[in-house]
Amino acid sequence: MPAVTFLPDNCVVEVSEGENLLRAALLADIVVHASCGGDGTCGKCLMIVESGDVAASPSARLTAEQAAAGYVVGCKTTVLGDVTVRIPDASRPGAIPSGNATRRAVNPILSRQQRIARLPRHTSPPPVAKRLVRMTPPDTTDSTNDARLVKLGLRRAHGIRDATISLAALRELPRIAREGGWVVTAIAAEPCDTLPGVSGFQAGDTTDCQYAVAVDIGTTTVEVAVIDLNTGAEIAREADYNGQTRLGDDVISRIIASTKPGGLEELGRLVTETIVKLVETALSTCGASEEDIVCYYVAGNTVMTHLLLGITPEHIRTAPYTPVTSSFPWLRAQEFGLPSASTTRLYAMPCPASWLGGDIVAGVVAAGMPWTEKLTLFIDIGTNGEIVLGNSEWLVSTSCSAGPxxxxxxxxxxxxxxxxxxxxxxxxxxxxxxxxxxxxxxxxxxxxxxxxxxxxxxxxxxxxxxxxxxxxxxxxxxxxxxxxxxxxxxxxxxxxxxxxxxxxxxxxDIDNLMRAKAAIFAGITVLAESLDVDLNEIEEVVVAGGFGRYLDLERVVALGMVPELPRDRFVFLGNGSLLGAALAATSREVLRTARKTGEMMTYLELSVNAGFMDSYMSALFLPHTDLGQFPQTEKLRAERSRIGAVS
Known part of the structure; x- marks a missing residue:
């Protein structure tokens, strides 16, 4: 990665090629005037490129003299290689910090390619996909029936044995086979006991256009991604607030709403409308057709999944906190009014416990925990803070209400x-x-x-x-x-x-954030103590959640939301739920692993844990009442504080 050296601070930061200089300065903890958010209109983030390779966009904010002297507008100048930049006094709001040269590591949320690179290589095909079948036309010497010809073709070309064919597909097969010149595209899946292996056919070879839709149903936000099943690439993504929020901001209020007359149906309709709007926008963006969507893969917490499927969640709210089911059958997307063909299926990720849903199963898979020997802490930061500790051999989880x-x-x-x-x-x-x-x-x-x-x-x-x-x-x-x-x-x-x-x-606002972070830290503490694990024994911390592209570890730790551990143990995953659902869409092996992961998780109920409230109250301070857990944060605050003596 290119290194950017800022003078006179003597601070070096590594950034991705193509990153702009203003972003690099902020990542290096250098405060620069910037009141336009980085769109180049204020012209305040002026810098001088002393050496190195950059690409600077023309700006009306620069005089001819400034341009000749090497000045650039930081937010409009991208890094192409190692570069040395001087920040003039006029671009700074305060005094230039003094001190020795420093080199600061940064932690942008991992790109999709970086996240996938952390996982074992999977070569298995998608669980549901279009499969090309070349049939041998029957004649007077071989009168093998149409369905048998399809099954033989699936076994020879794709290794799918004993495939069953739906009645609707059988009704269409004679016409489609002959229209396609005995070449058909079968929408086929692994044989299972809830849906036939082949749900439909298309005439000829249409395998060049086949898509899956990954859906993350959060309590606050819904996000969808369209996946090209031929390449595994995400080609469109959209997000919006969950339409259910009009009936309550948290899962408890929605459970209550679901018990009122017509409430369950209304909640299902609201989240479905949100998904439909997002999928239609995403399809329009990438130019895909709903007729070529072969499957939806949905990940959500247990309550959200129940509400989408029209299953009452009312008993999740009270002891002994039991959902109706933890696993769900393959379904037809058209049952829910989603953009789809008649053959499009829907799969909901398993929900191991009342407060531990398919979103966390998907996130744990995306984090690579089912394949790692490292003792790993997974934290999904959202309206419900879910925490998982373990590795490929064991996984123990818990959940706490963090708020939105x-x-x-x-x-x-x-x-x-x-x-x-x-x-x-x-x-x-x-x-x-x-x-x-x-x-x-x-x-x-x-x-x-x-x-x-x-x-x-x-x-x-x-x-x-x-x-x-x-x-x-x-x-x-x-x-x-x-x-x-x-x-x-x-x-x-x-x-x-x-x-x-x-x-x-x-x-x-600050109080709301502090209560949310306290719940997360208390959940981590209680989970580790219950397993007799010292926080320093944790080898990797994976932080997931629907943030922006950058989440600064130093700030997360200073807030007291996660333990103060060495920086190199932390990984920021982004929306792990959506990524896990997308990975399941592209690999039969990943989907099987997700199912097994859901089965092996053990759940710790915090509502009956006597120590949780004590841990929560201790975490309701910045960063914590026990400052001994945050020595580096205290040192940093003492160095930076504008008030002489820090209390």
């Missing part, structure tokens, strides 16, 4: 990780002036999960926040003001925002 703050809900200017969402924030320790980047380099419209974590952690490290999360009482700074419900930090002023309003972070 990580996905932008319950935050004054929160939003999901979409274009215009602030996803990275750095704050100058002297002036408290922010520098931020948005998704898509668009005008800031709100703040997503990664930006929220960054902003609160930065304010704490700067000394602007007490350990309780409230602003320091004696703080007198133009960026902090009295709001309608307490003090608030102005992250973006109205003139620079896409909404025409100030984007602020309130003490109530």
């Amino acid at each position: 703050a990580f996905e932008g809900r319950g935050i004054r200017h929160g939003m999901r990780a979409a274009e215009g969402a602030i996803e990275q924030v750095r704050i100058d320790s002297e002036t408290l002036e922010p520098s931020y980047l948005t998704i898509g380099a668009a005008k800031p419209a709100g703040i997503c999960g990664s930006g929220l974590i960054d902003c609160v952690s930065e304010l704490f490290l700067c000394g602007a926040l007490e350990r309780t999360g409230s602003f320091v009482a004696e703080l007198d700074n133009p960026h902090v003001r009295e709001g309608d419900s307490g003090r608030e930090y102005v992250l973006v002023d109205a003139s620079s925002s896409a909404t025409g309003c100030d984007i602020v972070l309130t003490e109530s």
Whole structure:
């Protein structure tokens, strides 16, 4: 990876080729003026390229003299190789930090290719796919029936033995076989006891167009991805808030809503409408036809999966917390009104326990835990915080209610990780002036999960926040003001925002985030203690969730959400649920592994654990009441704090 050296800081950061210099500066913890979110309109992030290879876009914000002197607009200049850059005083909101040369590792969320590279190589075909069958035309010397010819072709070409054929497919077979000149495309799956192996046929060879749709049904957000089954590549992705949120922000409120007359049907309709809208948009984006979708692979928590399928979740809410089922049959997508052909199937990932669903099974598979000997901690950060500890031999899991703050809900200017969402924030320790980047380099419209974590952690490290999360009482700074419900930090002023309003972070927002992070850390602590595992014994920590593209480990740790372990033990997976569903769509072996993973998981119920509330209360501070667990965070805060003595 190219190395960017920033002067006069003498700080070196490695970035991907094609990354822009403003992003590189923020990743290096260098605060630079940037009030436009990185779209190049403010022209404040000026830098001087002293050596190295970059690609700089022309900018009207540069004078001819500046351009001749090597000035570039940081957000519009991409890194092509090793480069040395000087940041002039005018581009900084505060004093230049002093100190020795440093080299900072960064942790962007892994790309899809990087995530797949962590897993064993799988060569098995998709569980459901189009399979080309060349039939031998019958004649007077060989009157083998049409269905038998198809079965012989599937066995010879694809190794599918004893395939059954649905009645609907049999009715169409004579016409399609002859229209296709005895060449047909069979929509075929592994034989199973809930659906026939062949659900339909198409005349001729149509295997060049076949797609699967992976669906992650979150309590707050629904995300879909269209997968090209010929290449395994994701060709379109869309996300939006779950339509069910109008009936409640959390699973408990939705369980209650489902017990009211017509409630179960209404909740099913709302989430289906969300999926339909997203899939139609994704298909339009990539130019695919719903007739070529062979299967949907759905991953969601146990309540969300029950609601989609029209199964009551009412008994999940009360002891002994039992779902109706933990596994689901193959279904037909048209039963749910999803964009599909009559042959399109739907598979829901297994849900091992009441509060442990198919989204976590999919995430654990995407993290590679079923194949690793490393003691691994998997954390899915969302409305429900799910945690899994183990390896290929054993897996123990738990779940805690974190609330929707990580996905932008319950935050004054929160939003999901979409274009215009602030996803990275750095704050100058002297002036408290922010520098931020948005998704898509668009005008800031709100703040997503990664930006929220960054902003609160930065304010704490700067000394602007007490350990309780409230602003320091004696703080007198133009960026902090009295709001309608307490003090608030102005992250973006109205003139620079896409909404025409100030984007602020309130003490109530901070409180919501602190309660969410405390639940996550308490869940980790109790799970490890229950298994007699010291946190330092954990060899890898995989963090998953629907954040922006960047989640800074130093800020996550400073918040007190995860244990303070060596940086190289952490991996940021992104939406593991969606990735796991997509992997299952492309490999029969991965799908089988997912089923086995669901069966081997043991679940720890926190609601009956006497120590959970004590752990939760201890974690309701920044970073924790036991500061001995966070020595590096305390050192960093002491170095950065703008207030002389840090309490």
